[in-house]
Amino acid sequence: MAAYLELTFDLGSLDPQAAEDACWDCGASAVTFVDARDDAVLEPLPGEFRLWPRTRLKCLFVQAHDASGIRRALAAALGLDPDLIGVHELAERVWEREWLRDFHPLRFGRRLWVCPHHERVAEPGAVVVALDPGLAFGTGTHPSTALCLTWLDAHLAPGACVIDYGCGSGVLALAAAKLGAARVHCFDIDPQALTAARANAGANGVARQVRVYDRPDTLPAAADVLLANILSGPLCTLAPRFASLLRARGEVVLAGLMQHEVADVTAAYATCFDVAPFGERDGWVGLAGRRH
Numbered sequence: 001m002a003a004y005l006e007l008t009f010d011l012g013s014l015d016p017q018a019a020e021d022a023c024w025d026c027g028a029s030a031v032t033f034v035d036a037r038d039d040a041v042l043e044p045l046p047g048e049f050r051l052w053p054r055t056r057l058k059c060l061f062v063q064a065h066d067a068s069g070i071r072r073a074l075a076a077a078l079g080l081d082p083d084l085i086g087v088h089e090l091a092e093r094v095w096e097r098e099w100l101r102d103f104h105p106l107r108f109g110r111r112l113w114v115c116p117h118h119e120r121v122a123e124p125g126a127v128v129v130a131l132d133p134g135l136a137f138g139t140g141t142h143p144s145t146a147l148c149l150t151w152l153d154a155h156l157a158p159g160a161c162v163i164d165y166g167c168g169s170g171v172l173a174l175a176a177a178k179l180g181a182a183r184v185h186c187f188d189i190d191p192q193a194l195t196a197a198r199a200n201a202g203a204n205g206v207a208r209q210v211r212v213y214d215r216p217d218t219l220p221a222a223a224d225v226l227l228a229n230i231l232s233g234p235l236c237t238l239a240p241r242f243a244s245l246l247r248a249r250g251e252v253v254l255a256g257l258m259q260h261e262v263a264d265v266t267a268a269y270a271t272c273f274d275v276a277p278f279g280e281r282d283g284w285v286g287l288a289g290r291r292h
């Protein structure tokens with residue numbers, strides 16, 4: 001008999017909190033809300049709990065040997081027909097290592113790499129950012145991060161002063177520091193991102209160059225480059241703020257927008273910047289340009 005049982009059901013019209021509580025009450029060790037179709041939910045705000053139009057719950061029971069008993073109990077607690085609850089046996093595995101299997105070094109441009117801690121890059125001249133996927137967004141696997149990393153590899157001038165606005169894991173800041181930026185200032189609205197960025201800067205030996213700010217109004221002005229990989233809405237709102245953080249002729253690099261949002265974002269930046277697309281990946285577009 002399997003050591004783990006995974007029970008799944010569609011949330012449908014059930015109350016999410018009540019459904020989750022029912023799983024815990026029946027002895028679940030983990031409860032996960034997942035997308036039942038493929039509807040993107042982009043960047044919920046810190047503390048925001050946003051579900052998909054069709055949501056499924058998966059709950060895990062450890063050392064559970066009475067599958068049909070657990071299913072009946074859960075169905076009764078939820079008020080569902082037991083046939084609507086799927087049951088799968090999961091074999092014992094070293095779960096801490098499982099997720100690492102899918103993460104390998106990735107190259108961006110000519111010399112920049114993002115490499116999980118369990119791997120090595122042998123390439124001569126490689127500039128390596130060591131990063132494991134964690135709670136904060138940003139390991140280079142998303143096209144918008146990849147666009148910014150490729151831009152940095154091709155364009156960052158050594159000695160530059162850089163701002164990474166919406167730093168997530170700090171991946172762009174770490175890359176800028178490793179590519180020779182003199183100073184990199186980071187900010188994010190998510191406190192988990194600030195913690196991750198600080199830890200990642202330490203782990204990469206660039207804590208002296210990379211400074212993480214808790215508040216946006218304390219970021220220093222007159223930067224040479226400002227990177228912002230955020231969604232198009234906040235990017236548009238932040239245009240005047242970004243202009244105030246860059247020196248004249250300083251460069252802004254924007255990502256997190258899709259092809260159909262290019263016109264709106266370009267228009268929002270037109271007063272202070274000449275921005276134009278510099279790359280596109282899987283429908284995501286990068287814009288870059290100089291402050292007037």
Ligand SMILES: C[S@@+](CC[C@H](N)C(=O)[O-])C[C@H]1O[C@@H](n2cnc3c(N)ncnc32)[C@H](O)[C@@H]1O
Nearest residue numbers: 137138145166167168188189190193229230234
């Ligand atoms: C798509 S992630 C990018 C993370 C990383 N810079 C990268 O390129 O992979 C966007 C980040 O911006 C942050 N963010 C969203 N809106 C923001 C805002 N108005 N001000 C600052 N950060 C924001 C989010 O918390 C998230 O960590």
